[in-house]
Amino acid sequence: MPLHFTTEQRLDDGVLERGFSLDGIPGILWTPAPSSAPAPLILLGHPPLGLPAMHPRLAARARLAAADGFASATIELPGSGERPRLDAVDQARSALRRALAAGEPVSDEIIDALVLPLVDKAVPEWRATLDALLTLPEITGPVGYSGGVISIGVRLAAVEPRVVAAVLYAGSYIPRAIVEEARTVGIPLHVLLQWDDEGNDRQAALELFDAFGSREKCLNANMGGHTGVPAHAGEAAGRFLARHMR
Amino acid sequence: MPLHFTTEQRLDDGVLERGFSLDGIPGILWTPAPSSAPAPLILLGHPPLGLPAMHPRLAARARLAAADGFASATIELPGSGERPRLDAVDQARSALRRALAAGEPVSDEIIDALVLPLVDKAVPEWRATLDALLTLPEITGPVGYSGGVISIGVRLAAVEPRVVAAVLYAGSYIPRAIVEEARTVGIPLHVLLQWDDEGNDRQAALELFDAFGSREKCLNANMGGHTGVPAHAGEAAGRFLARHMR
Numbered sequence: 039m040p041l042h043f044t045t046e047q048r049l050d051d052g053v054l055e056r057g058f059s060l061d062g063i064p065g066i067l068w069t070p071a072p073s074s075a076p077a078p079l080i081l082l083g084h085p086p087l088g089l090p091a092m093h094p095r096l097a098a099r100a101r102l103a104a105a106d107g108f109a110s111a112t113i114e115l116p117g118s119g120e121r122p123r124l125d126a127v128d129q130a131r132s133a134l135r136r137a138l139a140a141g142e143p144v145s146d147e148i149i150d151a152l153v154l155p156l157v158d159k160a161v162p163e164w165r166a167t168l169d170a171l172l173t174l175p176e177i178t179g180p181v182g183y184s185g186g187v188i189s190i191g192v193r194l195a196a197v198e199p200r201v202v203a204a205v206l207y208a209g210s211y212i213p214r215a216i217v218e219e220a221r222t223v224g225i226p227l228h229v230l231l232q233w234d235d236e237g238n239d240r241q242a243a244l245e246l247f248d249a250f251g252s253r254e255k256c257l258n259a260n261m262g263g264h265t266g267v268p269a270h271a272g273e274a275a276g277r278f279l280a281r282h283m284r
Numbered sequence: 285m286p287l288h289f290t291t292e293q294r295l296d297d298g299v300l301e302r303g304f305s306l307d308g309i310p311g312i313l314w315t316p317a318p319s320s321a322p323a324p325l326i327l328l329g330h331p332p333l334g335l336p337a338m339h340p341r342l343a344a345r346a347r348l349a350a351a352d353g354f355a356s357a358t359i360e361l362p363g364s365g366e367r368p369r370l371d372a373v374d375q376a377r378s379a380l381r382r383a384l385a386a387g388e389p390v391s392d393e394i395i396d397a398l399v400l401p402l403v404d405k406a407v408p409e410w411r412a413t414l415d416a417l418l419t420l421p422e423i424t425g426p427v428g429y430s431g432g433v434i435s436i437g438v439r440l441a442a443v444e445p446r447v448v449a450a451v452l453y454a455g456s457y458i459p460r461a462i463v464e465e466a467r468t469v470g471i472p473l474h475v476l477l478q479w480d481d482e483g484n485d486r487q488a489a490l491e492l493f494d495a496f497g498s499r500e501k502c503l504n505a506n507m508g509g510h511t512g513v514p515a516h517a518g519e520a521a522g523r524f525l526a527r528h529m530r
Binding site for chain 2: 231256260268281
């Protein structure tokens, strides 16, 4: 499936930002200021809030990566932004809200219905995006993955051999099946956890970290609440990727 | 109490290593290659295995710190090396061994008896060492602390206002009283945990990390077993100290 560029913009630091469409899925590619060598690629994951809303934060991460010589790319998640809603996931989200409002425990059934359809649909899309991007002369391997819905990151790390290292952001609502898949992950991992994120299930995050089969895995836990990842933690994640992608 | 230098050696990278004695306690001071500016000081903690046995590892850490412009110092722990044994601690260590051999849980009484006398005696000695070192023209504040028996690090971070940041190595057998003291610690902390250290009580380490009152605290957990702290984790700890001591 070929990739079509839809927009093109040269940012003030020389980074080239191009919107693209792949089989109707919108995406963005950032490549470092022109040089002769093709750039290794980081896939930028994000929460299901829609690419337009996430754009400023994604562009900031891509520009930091470009300063290290890396290209970055992202695509819209299934059911987010301008893509068709996923009815089953929307129903599970309603069930989740009802359970939380009633002070009831969130059942495994709700978690599975909320997360697994998203993972099942998103991961093949990220892999197809990788197929298309790696045909571009300005992009090369190895490939890293960073951020986003952690269950998508786990599945991608488990099944996609071109991804050599991943930065994962700890999150709640992790299906048991994903914890089991984590045991099959072997690539180096750097897991960011906001220790005082009250909306996050810390114990679930620690159990998932423990489950990863990787011989090299690092848990980097910090304070600052859900969105308050300290600058030094972002820099450490960048150093991790650079170490494994060079 | 004045400090007396007992030995002096210029290492091949220009670092000056001097043995000293303070009120009968042996210690070592490493200062960076000569320059005009006095160097901020890192107190190097270590496990109670005796300074002679720990010397190579401590010297390696001191030389890394010197490359960043920091002086480092350490003293022998009470009951270790050539210092008089602490009978009560030795008895507690025997009780610990009996409990472990019998497969019994290690009681709070054993943990308190093993650790608290050491903390009570060591921390005033580290503070007196700080008094003496800070009178030297080649040494200045701020002061950092790194490594060693974690309960000593917690007490020092809680009571010594000249220590502005601490790197702590997660360890087992932490008295309840020390967990309570951790709640009063307010300085930035960087806690290293070897996730797959089978001799370590991971849950106790996580509880202690959670207890720290510091607004800035980072847990850096890695694989590699008890002594297999990866090089990048050591470097991250060094960056943490440099960030807070400059």
